[in-house]
Amino acid sequence: MAIKSLEDLRKIKAQANQDTEARHNNETQIIIGMGTCGIAAGARNVMTAVLEELQKRNLHNVAVLQTGCIGMCQKEPLLDVVRPGEDRVTYGPVTPTDVPRIIAEHLVNGNVVEDLVVAKISNKA
């Protein structure tokens, strides 16, 4: 890798920022329920599917977070999508095969996948 010009430098900078993006605060989030109930219901596979899908689509500035049990264990695995300025949407039960659809429809296009929705939490609360 030789840097011959300002453009080369900027290219490396952009790549480096992408590689370290998990360290910057990201407003768009996918939150997966990883309590004992969630893990028992298969949340780990959902998490892996999310990471693979984000990588496949080359989506950046999305923070993948986990949360504990929220008391709705029968609906696990639960997956929340948070987009800046919009309601937080909880989906469940989510299987790995649902993940590409949620990411494509909701995260990218902004349309809530209604048939999988468990709850919506207003961001004004």
Added chain:
Amino acid sequence: MALVRAHVLICTGTGCTASGAKNVLARFEDELKAKSLDKEVSLVETGCHGFCEGGPLVIIYPEGTFYTRVQPEDVAEIVETHLLKGRIVERLLYKVPLSEEEVPTYEEIPFYKKQHRLVLKNCGHINPDSLEEYIGADGYEGLAKVLLEMTPQQVVEEMKKTGLRGRGGGGFPTGMKWMFCAASPGPKKYVICNADEGDPGAFMDRSLLEGDPHAILEGMAICGYAIGADEGYIYCRAEYPLAIRRLKGAIAQAEEAGLLGENILGTGFNFTLHIKEGAGAFVCGEETALMASIEGKRGMPRPRPPFPAVKGLWEKPSNINNVETFANIPYIFRVGAEKYAELGTEKSKGTKVFALTGKINNTGLAEVPMGITMREIIFEIGGGIIDNKKFKAVQIGGPSGGCLPDSLLDTAIDYDSLIAAGAMMGSGGLVVMDETTCMVDVAKFFLNFTQAESCGKCTPCREGTKRMLEMLTAITEGRGEKGDIEKLEKLAVSIRAGALCALGQTAPNPILSTLRYFRDEYEAHIFDKKCPAGVCTALLDYTITDGCKGCGLCKKVCPVDAISGELKGLHNIDQSKCIKCGACQEKCPFKAIVRA
């Protein structure tokens, strides 16, 4: 490959390594693999965060959770609870002393709140072994801007506008220094980085070299372009093995990327860097001694002029700056001189990194804007004195600096106010002392250091520091006489005027400043034969009071058989035999032995 969703940043600076960070790192590697998380969680080694008190430090992103004092046995819980299940391990969070309130993230900790991190911006936040991460944090943008858009003259002019003053101690305006060297004729010039950090208790340069080595290289390359040099040396003490390893790695990466070496960024500018490992002599931090040492000669200073800007390394014009000075430069050329000069006071611009040590709760590195008060640094950032003892003095500027009492805590810190108060900025070491510190003993400690480190070339320093140390030793051993204080003062003033280099010229400062603010302690030692702080053993007496029950434990424990007495009778200490070790006092179950 799956997306990396979390970064675990582990500080492996010297401080955290000393408290066991390497074992923590190894455990993280094992645990992540065991839980099959090693593909989606990346482990990053970073340099020093400055909060060494809380080490080993671990930060986990995207949450930005800040874990302190992480031990290898905590790692399994962090991986299981935090990385797998997404819950914060609360017991490892930083807790505010007294209130016990838990603080989850970095920025909210009082230690960092008052800081303004320009120079230390990357330390602890990037992987110092990665050129890409440095570039990602705006690295080498300053160099690119300078090489592509500015002439060397413009660079020097810009430096003059910043008002930046040398961070190594003297506080000479950096822009002026560059101007003198740029104006010196000759095809061959050198840039030298003084990384011979030798003040006891100072570690800001080490942390910079370990945590952000590329910033120093970039600063030196910019300087090389400005003064017309194509070669540079980093003089780093061999006691900093990690710093040297990181520097070597950084130089190799920069050369491979074409950011050092020939025809940098296609502009025709050449700049190569070498590392010279110093053997740890304090005097080699003096610029002329340092250059002699690079040349392979004995590290001794020579009279100036000629200054290095005219005749420096191998008699060629050379510009020598401190590590922290160079670390300011990439930022300056990224944002411009005007923005930089907004920070700080009228005559001292920018920020200064201080190393907090001594009897203070939060030891570590603090970068603050010039003009902040000592009280803010010690009590707000430093968290006050250990065990809530009373503050007595702060020693600033290393062996060349002075001790300031509590009446000066509200002085705004800059180069000039510190000199007016009898201290100096120095490299920025702050040693905090509480009421149990004896100021004569402190002066003796620093004199002991400068006397041992004196190179012996000039008489005032070689003989003078030895005589001053003898007098201080006599005073602390109860052999002080009337007139000693005046003799010390006279000697101090002549050494300051007569010594060849800054080591000798500033060696009397610890004595002069303690005499100025704590003269009563000297008098108590000399006239009353007492050490008010109870430190100087020769001036202490252990006596047995009426509380003695005659158990005989003290008699048994005394190593020199100085205690006599019958069982169940009052015991007595023979003062002529007593060596004041204090063993009897520790052993006495009735607290009947007093020290005075």
